[in-house]
Amino acid sequence: MLTVFYLLLILTVGRCSDDLNFDIKTVGVGDDVNLTCTRQKSSGLKATLFWVRLVSGKFPELLGGTFVFDYEGVNKTPHITTKQEPGTFLLQIHETKLSDTGLYYCIKINRLEMTFLNATFLRIKGPEPDITAVIQVPPSDPVRPGDSVTLQCSVLSDSENKTCPGEHSVYWFRAGSDESQPSLIYAHGNSGDECERSPQTHSPQKCVYSFSKKVSSSDAGTYYCAVATCGEILFGNGTKLEIEGNCRTF
Numbered sequence: 363m364l365t366v367f368y369l370l371l372i373l374t375v376g377r378c379s380d381d382l383n384f385d386i387k388t389v390g391v392g393d394d395v396n397l398t399c400t401r402q403k404s405s406g407l408k409a410t411l412f413w414v415r416l417v418s419g420k421f422p423e424l425l426g427g428t429f430v431f432d433y434e435g436v437n438k439t440p441h442i443t444t445k446q447e448p449g450t451f452l453l454q455i456h457e458t459k460l461s462d463t464g465l466y467y468c469i470k471i472n473r474l475e476m477t478f479l480n481a482t483f484l485r486i487k488g489p490e491p492d493i494t495a496v497i498q499v500p501p502s503d504p505v506r507p508g509d510s511v512t513l514q515c516s517v518l519s520d521s522e523n524k525t526c527p528g529e530h531s532v533y534w535f536r537a538g539s540d541e542s543q544p545s546l547i548y549a550h551g552n553s554g555d556e557c558e559r560s561p562q563t564h565s566p567q568k569c570v571y572s573f574s575k576k577v578s579s580s581d582a583g584t585y586y587c588a589v590a591t592c593g594e595i596l597f598g599n600g601t602k603l604e605i606e607g608n609c610r611t612f
């Protein structure tokens with residue numbers, strides 16, 4: 363039965379691809395999605411409707427069918443449910459995953475004649491970093507051993523399109539003049555106090571992280587600020603900290 367069904371599907375997709383247009387629906391990962399397929403009472407009471415999906419790299423998957431107008435059967439997995447509701451054959455996806463991206467078809471089969479009632483390309487959008495820039499400002503004055511120096515890192519984010527819940531974390535790394543590996547020197551807590559939201563809602567949010575240190579001559583090097591968000595890490599361009607010698611004479 364299923365083999366015949368797949369064969370029909372492939373034949374029909376091949377034949378009708380020109381006039382098959384589909385909706386594109388984009389949702390965020392973890393969202394719930396409903397796709398609906400209208401079942402008209404007048405057209406073929408005996409027709410069977412199926413929800414089928416084609417996901418890249420997989421065979422077509424039969425998600426569920428409804429066999430009569432008032433069919434009460436429900437196909438249910440913890441993730442996907444299909445059921446007949448008044449006038450519509452409903453496909454529900456609970457907490458979408460990235461792997462749910464694909465083409466979803468509602469098809470009607472009436473005496474071996476197959477019709478596409480609805481085709482939706484469902485795109486699941488993963489979290490994208492909302493950070494637009496990581497800006498480091500070098501200290502303005504020359505630095506001598508024993509001075510206290512403040513390094514500043516500004517993180518601009520597009521708060522409008524924030525798809526990653528939670529704040530970002532900020533780290534400072536130092537790359538010394540020798541060949542040694544960059545070392546982590548400081549990690550900011552997650553207080554959110556550093557951030558100012560500008561009055562215009564559509565302008566970016568700016569968070570300023572500063573880090574102060576009393577320097578000795580061995581602290582010279584390039585300091586990088588790095589922001590971790592959405593499973594990615596973004597680096598600033600680095601600030602070169604030059605420390606004047608101890609035995610400087612005027």
Ligand SMILES: *[C@@H]1O[C@H](CO)[C@@H](O)[C@H](O)[C@H]1NC(C)=O
Nearest residue numbers: 393394395396397447452454
């Ligand atoms: C999907 O449909 C069900 C039942 O009709 C409803 O309870 C639920 O709120 C709908 N969900 C979405 C995301 O539209």
Ligand SMILES: *[C@@H]1O[C@H](CO)[C@@H](O)[C@H](O)[C@H]1NC(C)=O
Nearest residue numbers: 385396397398399400479480
């Ligand atoms: C096809 O699916 C889309 C998205 O769920 C819906 O907006 C549209 O009404 C459906 N069309 C039919 C004929 O069911």
Ligand SMILES: *[C@@H]1O[C@H](CO)[C@@H](O)[C@H](O)[C@H]1NC(C)=O
Nearest residue numbers: 495496497498597598599600
């Ligand atoms: C960082 O460096 C890159 C390339 O070196 C440059 O295109 C970019 O404008 C710099 N960004 C800042 C904020 O200075």
Ligand SMILES: *[C@@H]1O[C@H](CO)[C@@H](O)[C@H](O)[C@H]1NC(C)=O
Nearest residue numbers: 492494519520521522523524
């Ligand atoms: C933010 O999202 C809106 C609507 O989704 C889009 O039109 C806009 O281009 C996005 N802005 C950026 C900076 O990505």
